[in-house]
Amino acid sequence: MSAKIEETSIKHLDRLYEIETECFETEAFTKQQIAYLLTDYNSVGLVAKVNGEIAGFIIGKVYANGKSATGHILTIDVSPKHRRRGIGLKLLHEIEKAFTDKGVKICCLEAREDNIAALNLYRKHGYKIVGRLKNYYGSANGVCLRKVLT
Numbered sequence: 001m002s003a004k005i006e007e008t009s010i011k012h013l014d015r016l017y018e019i020e021t022e023c024f025e026t027e028a029f030t031k032q033q034i035a036y037l038l039t040d041y042n043s044v045g046l047v048a049k050v051n052g053e054i055a056g057f058i059i060g061k062v063y064a065n066g067k068s069a070t071g072h073i074l075t076i077d078v079s080p081k082h083r084r085r086g087i088g089l090k091l092l093h094e095i096e097k098a099f100t101d102k103g104v105k106i107c108c109l110e111a112r113e114d115n116i117a118a119l120n121l122y123r124k125h126g127y128k129i130v131g132r133l134k135n136y137y138g139s140a141n142g143v144c145l146r147k148v149l150t
């Protein structure tokens with residue numbers, strides 16, 4: 001069954017935190033951090049539902065920048081049992097649409113340089129590595145990726 005994308009809110013906090021802890025052993029956002037992101041005025045949060053269950057989510061933020069705006073994806077998580085079915089790509093696609101509606105021209109994000117799944121996903125969706133971030137994740141390096149939205 002294909003995933004349905006919906007806006008999320010604080011009412012999904014418990015499930016989003018559950019998925020966050022399934023996705024990240026270390027470096028997981030705390031429940032408080034997710035709550036903050038979900039309630040921030042500039043945030044965009046979406047969930048992917050499969051058979052009514054939340055299978056994954058994405059949260060980003062819009063930064064006004066003069067006449068245009070920049071979108072920053074803060075987290076994208078798909079529950080392990082729902083992976084490799086296109087949900088990550090769908091979440092990215094939908095948040096970019098939401099960003100575009102808010103005037104965003106450029107979307108950026110960071111990832112661990114050893115996160116092959118995420119890097120392949122982003123590359124497949126048109127993101128390019130534009131910088132390296134030494135020790136961005138404690139002792140692990142990060143990369144900074146960027147895409148011009150059309």
Ligand SMILES: CC(C)(COP(=O)(O)OP(=O)(O)OC[C@H]1O[C@@H](n2cnc3c(N)ncnc32)[C@H](O)[C@@H]1OP(=O)(O)O)[C@@H](O)C(=O)NCCC(=O)NCCS
Nearest residue numbers: 023076077078083084085086087088089111117118120121
């Ligand atoms: C990264 C993540 C969001 C991908 O979600 P997903 O729903 O499985 O991704 P998709 O099914 O849309 O995959 C799209 C493409 O990404 C790449 N990809 C996804 N998972 C991959 C993996 N485990 N290994 C290699 N490439 C992978 C592939 O190119 C894939 O296309 P394909 O299936 O046709 O080969 C998911 O693995 C996840 O939640 N990981 C833990 C959290 C995380 O690391 N988030 C990113 C933080 S920067």
